[in-house]
Amino acid sequence: MSSVPAPTQITTLLRSQNIRHVRLYDADRAMLAALANTGIRVIVSVPNEQLLAIGNSNATAANWVARNVAAHFPAVNITAIAVGSEVLSAQANAAPLLMPAMRYLQNALVAAALDRYIKISTPHSSSIILDSFPPSQAFFNRSLDNVLVPMLKFLQSTGSPLMLNVYPYYDYMRSNGVIPLDYALFRPLPPNKEAVDANTLLHYTNVFDAVVDAAYFAMSYLNVTNVPVMVTETGWPHKGDPSSEPDATAENADTYNSNLIRHVMNSTGTPKHPGVAVPTFIYELYDEDTRPGSTSEKYWGLFDMNGVPAYTLHLTGSGVLLANDTTNQTYCVAREDADPKMLQAALDWACGPGKVDCSALTQGQPCYEPDTVEAHATYAFNAYYHGMGMGSGTCYFSGVAVITTTDPSHGSCVYAGKNGSALLNGTSLAPSSNSTEGGSGAHRAVGDVSALARIVSAALLLSVLLL
Numbered sequence: 279m280s281s282v283p284a285p286t287q288i289t290t291l292l293r294s295q296n297i298r299h300v301r302l303y304d305a306d307r308a309m310l311a312a313l314a315n316t317g318i319r320v321i322v323s324v325p326n327e328q329l330l331a332i333g334n335s336n337a338t339a340a341n342w343v344a345r346n347v348a349a350h351f352p353a354v355n356i357t358a359i360a361v362g363s364e365v366l367s368a369q370a371n372a373a374p375l376l377m378p379a380m381r382y383l384q385n386a387l388v389a390a391a392l393d394r395y396i397k398i399s400t401p402h403s404s405s406i407i408l409d410s411f412p413p414s415q416a417f418f419n420r421s422l423d424n425v426l427v428p429m430l431k432f433l434q435s436t437g438s439p440l441m442l443n444v445y446p447y448y449d450y451m452r453s454n455g456v457i458p459l460d461y462a463l464f465r466p467l468p469p470n471k472e473a474v475d476a477n478t479l480l481h482y483t484n485v486f487d488a489v490v491d492a493a494y495f496a497m498s499y500l501n502v503t504n505v506p507v508m509v510t511e512t513g514w515p516h517k518g519d520p521s522s523e524p525d526a527t528a529e530n531a532d533t534y535n536s537n538l539i540r541h542v543m544n545s546t547g548t549p550k551h552p553g554v555a556v557p558t559f560i561y562e563l564y565d566e567d568t569r570p571g572s573t574s575e576k577y578w579g580l581f582d583m584n585g586v587p588a589y590t591l592h593l594t595g596s597g598v599l600l601a602n603d604t605t606n607q608t609y610c611v612a613r614e615d616a617d618p619k620m621l622q623a624a625l626d627w628a629c630g631p632g633k634v635d636c637s638a639l640t641q642g643q644p645c646y647e648p649d650t651v652e653a654h655a656t657y658a659f660n661a662y663y664h665g666m667g668m669g670s671g672t673c674y675f676s677g678v679a680v681i682t683t684t685d686p687s688h689g690s691c692v693y694a695g696k697n698g699s700a701l702l703n704g705t706s707l708a709p710s711s712n713s714t715e716g717g718s719g720a721h722r723a724v725g726d727v728s729a730l731a732r733i734v735s736a737a738l739l740l741s742v743l744l745l
Contacts, residue, residue: 285312305346333375339382412475416492439508446485464537480549518574528589610663610673628658
């Protein structure tokens, strides 16, 4: 990125957008310090260039954990360590060091009594799966068995997920027209257009599910059946070279990511494992305007470097959502797990300095019942949010508020937004001191990019973390 914001600006954006899970591509101290006490769940990473040292020395691995994990936990809610990135496909000469590095790091977690809280795995490219359709016939590249077999046993014994990077965009681009665009984008297909696995008779309506199930079948071929799949990267570029990348458009990026979020958040699962949510990170949080390669390589972000949405997501029906969905009706509500004292303080602020007209919450008025802090806070938060034009950071309130597409109106109590009204006192309103302005940030980068741009991940975990 040509302009990399400070870590505190990055966490401001994460919190204002209700992003509660991130993947970092290393373990930068300043970034981890900024994430402390935010509640955001964090995957830290061992960069590929550090595998040699860690894979050759138990002491080096112990030092890495002490410096990059133990020193920050539990203030930073670290949930996993990603060891390298696509090592087996991108840096095959380091493959023999992968399992030693993972074992040494696990030893260090056990010694620090952190293994109960933090899992260890390594992200793979989906290219390690051969013959991925039909999924029931998929298998891992047999030349990798000497690494994959012990790795899967390790994941099984430690209760860790198989991390997989899934890119339907590239599958579609490489298929030369064999894969329909609608199939890659999660668009509805007529039954006669669905892909059917002849061996299992399972119907596949999108590439994403087919690749995830291919991983499950490939593991079962090696007699591993109880390791969950976590998708550590997926996404769609919103801009590309019109002549060579015509389907890298904002419309397609919106379609893919919006449909993906709905698919994951609704715990649809896959045809092989229906109802089992697939934890998924979107690549990526920010555009990389100076990234080398094809035009589309620069434009996978949900936001530009200033924190402005690159395009608008359409997430109706997804419940809690990212705040860059501005075309569908959204509401600001109290977070279900919010601390009651913090809720009360935020409610007091909204009805006081925030200039929200809270008269509807008094006894005998339409929004008095239910007489709970959560219900009253939801009314006040939503009125403030709409009175401020649904601006970035106006539904935050020190982390006790969240945006949703579900209308909280009930009976004769109509919430601001349903009829376009917002109940506010006065006209000179400013964002509250406990709201936050959308900042900006960096994300994953591969190659010669600044260290901070490399560490701030390009991902949002959009399902319940199975860790």
